[in-house]
Amino acid sequence: MSGPKLAVIEAKGLTYAYPGGTRPSIEDISITIESGEFVILTGPSGCGKTTLCRCFNGLIPHFYGGKLEGDMVVASLKVSEHPIYELARHVGLVFQNPENQLFALSVEKDVAFGLENLGMPRDEIKKRVDWALQMTDIEDLRERAPNELSGGQQQRVAIACVLAMQPEVMVLDEPTSFLDPVGAQKIFEVVNDLNKKLGITVVLVEHRLDLASQYANHVIVVDEGKIVLDGEPREVFTSETARLIGVGIPKATRLYQVLKENGIRLSKVPVTSGEASQLLQEVLRHNRG
Amino acid sequence: MEALRGVSLTVQNGEFIAIMGQNGAGKTTLVKHFNGLLKPTKGEVLIDGVSTREMSVASLARKVGFVFQNPDHQLFCETVEEEVAYALRNFGFKERDIKRRVTWALNLLGLTQYRQTSPFMLSGGERKRVALASVLAWNPKVVILDEPTIGQDYQQKEKLRQFIVQLNAQGKTVIIVTHDVEFVAECNPRVVLMAQGKIVAEGGAKQVLTNRDLVAQASIVPPQITQIFLGLKDLELPTDVIDVYEAMRVLMDFLEASS
Numbered sequence: 001m002s003g004p005k006l007a008v009i010e011a012k013g014l015t016y017a018y019p020g021g022t023r024p025s026i027e028d029i030s031i032t033i034e035s036g037e038f039v040i041l042t043g044p045s046g047c048g049k050t051t052l053c054r055c056f057n058g059l060i061p062h063f064y065g066g067k068l069e070g071d072m073v074v075a076s077l078k079v080s081e082h083p084i085y086e087l088a089r090h091v092g093l094v095f096q097n098p099e100n101q102l103f104a105l106s107v108e109k110d111v112a113f114g115l116e117n118l119g120m121p122r123d124e125i126k127k128r129v130d131w132a133l134q135m136t137d138i139e140d141l142r143e144r145a146p147n148e149l150s151g152g153q154q155q156r157v158a159i160a161c162v163l164a165m166q167p168e169v170m171v172l173d174e175p176t177s178f179l180d181p182v183g184a185q186k187i188f189e190v191v192n193d194l195n196k197k198l199g200i201t202v203v204l205v206e207h208r209l210d211l212a213s214q215y216a217n218h219v220i221v222v223d224e225g226k227i228v229l230d231g232e233p234r235e236v237f238t239s240e241t242a243r244l245i246g247v248g249i250p251k252a253t254r255l256y257q258v259l260k261e262n263g264i265r266l267s268k269v270p271v272t273s274g275e276a277s278q279l280l281q282e283v284l285r286h287n288r289g
Numbered sequence: 290m291e292a293l294r295g296v297s298l299t300v301q302n303g304e305f306i307a308i309m310g311q312n313g314a315g316k317t318t319l320v321k322h323f324n325g326l327l328k329p330t331k332g333e334v335l336i337d338g339v340s341t342r343e344m345s346v347a348s349l350a351r352k353v354g355f356v357f358q359n360p361d362h363q364l365f366c367e368t369v370e371e372e373v374a375y376a377l378r379n380f381g382f383k384e385r386d387i388k389r390r391v392t393w394a395l396n397l398l399g400l401t402q403y404r405q406t407s408p409f410m411l412s413g414g415e416r417k418r419v420a421l422a423s424v425l426a427w428n429p430k431v432v433i434l435d436e437p438t439i440g441q442d443y444q445q446k447e448k449l450r451q452f453i454v455q456l457n458a459q460g461k462t463v464i465i466v467t468h469d470v471e472f473v474a475e476c477n478p479r480v481v482l483m484a485q486g487k488i489v490a491e492g493g494a495k496q497v498l499t500n501r502d503l504v505a506q507a508s509i510v511p512p513q514i515t516q517i518f519l520g521l522k523d524l525e526l527p528t529d530v531i532d533v534y535e536a537m538r539v540l541m542d543f544l545e546a547s548s
Contacts, residue, residue: 018410044442045414096413096440097359151358151436152312174413177439178358180311180468182508207442210471210513248443251471251513251533258537264544273513277520280540284524287544 008169008201009033009056013070016051016060025051027225029070035168038195038202038215040233042247043222049173049205050096052222056171056203057091058084075168089118092162094172096205098154101161102146107138110146111160118165132164135190151178159187163194169201170194176208184211191215210250213237213271221247234269252276292318293329294486300464305457307473307494308466310483311508316466317358319483320433323464324353336431351380354429358436358466360420364408369400372408373423380427394422397452399445413440431462438469450476470498474512474531482507499529 014029026048033039041049054060058079061068072079075090095101104110111132115125133139136156141149146157155178162170172191176184192215194200206212213219219236221229223245229236236242237249238257252270256279259266266283270276292315300306308316321327322334325341334341336349357363366372373394377387395401398418403411408419417440424432434453438446446469453476457463467473473480473494480497482490484507490497498504499515511519518530518539526543530536 021410042442045440045445046412047442050412097361099359099361150313150317174440178312178436180508181470181510182505183312184468185510207440208469208471246442246444246447248446252517254533255514255517255536258533259540262537262541264540273516273520276513276517280517280521281524284521284540284543284547287547 006035007032007073008035008037008075009203010073011055011070012072014052014055014072015069016055017066018051018064019066021066025225026055026222029222029225029227031220031227031230033201033203033218035201036195036199037218038192039204039218039220040209040212040216041203041205041220041222042207042209043228044245045207047222048225049222051225053093053171053173053203053205055079056169057093058082058087059093085117088114088167089165090167091169091171092165092167094155094159094162094170094175096173096175096177098151098158098178099147101158102154105145106143107133107146107149107157107160108142110157111164114161114165128164128166132160135163135193136160137186152180152183155179156183156187159190163190166198167200169203171203171205173205174207175204176206176211181211184208188212188215207248209237209248210252213250213253221245233271237271238269291330292486293322295332296486296488298481298488298491300462303457303460303462305453305463305476305478306465306481307476307478308464308481308483309468309470309473309507309509310489312468314483314507315486316483317435320355320435320464320466323431323433324355325349326355350376350429351427352429353431353433354424354427355433356421356424356435356437358439360408360413360416363420363423364416367407368405369395369408369411369419369422370404372419373426376423376427382427390426390428394426397425398422399448414442414445417441418445425456429461431464432456434463434465436467436469437465438467438472446472468509470504470509470512474498474514477531482509484508495529495531498531 011029011031015024015027017024043049055072056074062084068080102110111129112125136159138156176187191202195202213233216233219233229241237253250271252273256266256269266279270279310316325346328342364372366375373391374387408416453463477494480494481488489506490503498511504511512531514536515531518528
């Protein structure tokens with residue numbers, strides 16, 4: 001991290017209850033996400049993660065209704081004052097369930113749809129669709145009907161649709177839950193590339209921290225509609241609060257903790273298997289030598 | 290298109306099996322044969338010795354409960370309570386039993402507070418639990434769970450694991466379809482590995498998941514603990530470790546032996 005960073009997402013005192021809901025789904029949320037960050041948003045199911053994601057691109061309050069209290073500014077736009085179609089150019093949202101976002105008769109048409117809506121020239125659309133299909137490795141599915149694909153294939157199509165828009169911020173709500181581990185890793189790597197090479201800010205909602213943690217530089221934990229942890233991954237994963245709410249920290253980090261409880265100290269907190277192997281090598285060799 | 294190609298598999302009464310493999314390998318297609326939703330174009334499927342061709346899906350469902358991957362494919366009632374009661378009514382349970390079973394199932398899955406809530410007001414993970422409750426409520430002999438851990442947080446997964454172990458201990462046959470290697474590593478069932486419509490390996494979780502070549506064939510990665518130990522191979526540590534506590538014991542023994 002170097003140089004002054006700009007906040008691309010800033011929430012202040014955000015509180016929201018769905019119409020007909022008895023209590024707020026999110027309450028007094030204040031967060032700052034800087035441009036170019038790779039953020040993991042996690043927390044128990046039903047804690048309000050998806051609700052918060054829906055605020056990023058204005059689905060809340062514009063589509064879901066109800067009253068959004070507090071301020072949410074994304075890409076310098078106050079969410080409550082700008083329509084969804086305008087926010088959609090800046091913030092792409094990949095839903096948890098790909099079926100909720102796919103509808104066209106072919107994969108190609110689905111990926112092109114958002115671009116057509118922006119009135120982009122034909123050649124540019126073609127170029128971007130090709131690129132997005134290639135990045136998500138679904139070029140061979142181009143002519144297939146999305147509703148005939150497997151869950152994992154559909155999720156890649158959904159990601160391609162958002163990728164094609166080349167937004168400044170990509171919000172992915174458990175984008176790999178339907179994917180096999182190799183497919184999931186591939187998607188994380190695609191997202192990571194977009195983050196590192198193109199500087200797209202990534203907000204990833206994820207429970208499978210074993211697979212995703214290595215890419216993130218910022219972890220936010222939500223519990224019962226409130227932010228309970230907000231910081232650097234190693235710090236968050238080893239905190240007592242994370243253990244108490246039952247955040248599924250990476251097994252590499254868990255092993256570090258279990259060893260520490262038994263008097264074996266690694267020189268650093270690992271989040272990946274590679275780091276853990278290396279740190280263990282140090283300890284084991286030192287001991288042997 | 291042939292989704293399954295020459296699959297032969299025997300599931301014993303009371304077994305706990307995880308069917309794993311890449312997207313599109315045919316896992317869901319295979320288990321949809323177990324309750325008669327699909328009938329094979331060639332070959333046959335016997336449930337308790339009777340061919341699925343000779344039984345209706347309705348009668349098979351009483352025996353083989355199926356929880357879909359996507360809860361939205363099975364939820365449709367206005368409240369969680371009605372959703373769970375729906376199949377029970379269809380099976381002709383008495384109103385008093387229905388009430389008792391609904392209460393039991395909701396309590397089991399931590400959904401009691403949502404009794405009067407619309408399933409569609411709930412989060413993805415919660416809806417998944419409603420779907421599970423609605424199947425468990427009629428107490429089928431075989432329970433098939435298609436990707437049960439999707440959208441579940443760590444604590445829910447841990448509850449689910451204990452719950453599956455408990456169902457299994459009560460003599461139920463449990464079949465899960467999953468990519469979740471960490472979950473399987475913690476459950477330790479028999480693993481059936483599929484790729485391209487075929488079964489490519491069968492065996493204990495420990496044996497299958499620590500075989501790097503086999504799991505790669507099925508687009509799976511070994512559990513993180515196994516990966517750590519694969520990175521320590523040159524220290525002549527075992528490479529078939531899948532569990533955190535087992536890992537700790539192995540490492541402590543190693544340190545003790547070398548000091």
